[in-house]
Amino acid sequence: MSDPLTQVVGLLQPNTSVSKLVIGAGVWAVRRLDDGLPFYCAVLDGACRLSIEGRATITLRSGDFVLVPAAYDFVTSSLVPPPIEAEPEMVEMDPGIFRLGSPNDRPDVRMLVGHCSFGSDDATLLVSLLPQLVHVRDDRRLMALVELVNDETRSDRPGRDVVLARLLEVLLIEALRLTAGRASPPGLLRGLCDERLAIALRRLHEHPEKSWTVLELARTAALSRSSFFDRFRREVGVTPMEYLLSWRMALAKDLLRGKKTSVAQVAERVGYGSASTFSVAFSRYSGIPPAYYAAGGSSL
Structure with a gap:
């Protein structure tokens, strides 16, 4: 029999546009307006905060993975956020590696961050069948998939686009089935x-x-x-x-x-x-x- 979840994710045609390693130290905050694009974050070490418009702020700790299939207005920040008017100090240390906050303080968090897109013309409909927020704690398999996506994104190997598309499909399916349950929102x-x-x-x-x-x-x-x-x-x-x-x-x-x-x-x-x-x-x-x-x- 057909697997509806696999079919939905396949029709979404996920592909990645940005994947990077972010290191945060001291006090910092980054706000993004993604216009409904998918966003994911995997915390490798330390902790940070994630605030999504219309939802309670959550603390992400080492081993946590979060996926927002349609992100609009959200803020990632240090555990103690800076004043609203403060501008983040972001430095690209190496290709695909960014540092936020104080350049002298010891890092408080290391995380892999990705911003994706869906190729489907019906992405809005298909995304509406999925949870608005996926939060998974301490799943090694999922974290390994995120690292594979990040590595492939930053490579220039033959077949990169095909490999990325398949990896993202597996990543989405794995994250979604880990959060499936009667406590999930209707969908x-x-x-x-x-x-x-x-x-x-x-x-x-x-x-x-x-x-x-x-x-x-x-x-x-x-x-x-x-x-x-x-x-x-x-x-x-x-x-x-x-x-x-x-x-x-x-x-x-x-x-x-x-x-x-x-x-x-x-x-x-x-x-x-x-x-x-x-x-x-x-x-x-x-x-x-x-x-x-x-x-x-x-x-x-």
């Missing part, structure tokens, strides 16, 4: 932690072309229609049919971008009986016809 991860809903989600991902109804999905989960509908909306955050539509459109965009599949073939593969019916649904969802999108047009 795909929380839905997959529900044994009954997980069966329906996997079937839906495995056969998006089927003419699914809420009743049929409920039967795969061995639940009544009303129980399944309420449980799905509570755990996943949207109704079953809303999720199905979103997933079909994400798949359709991926197929259309490949330019090797006709609109009629895409329609059949994502569960529409005709190209015209699919075109109407796609246009309503994306704001443009599928043929125009396949030709390189931008969706709304």
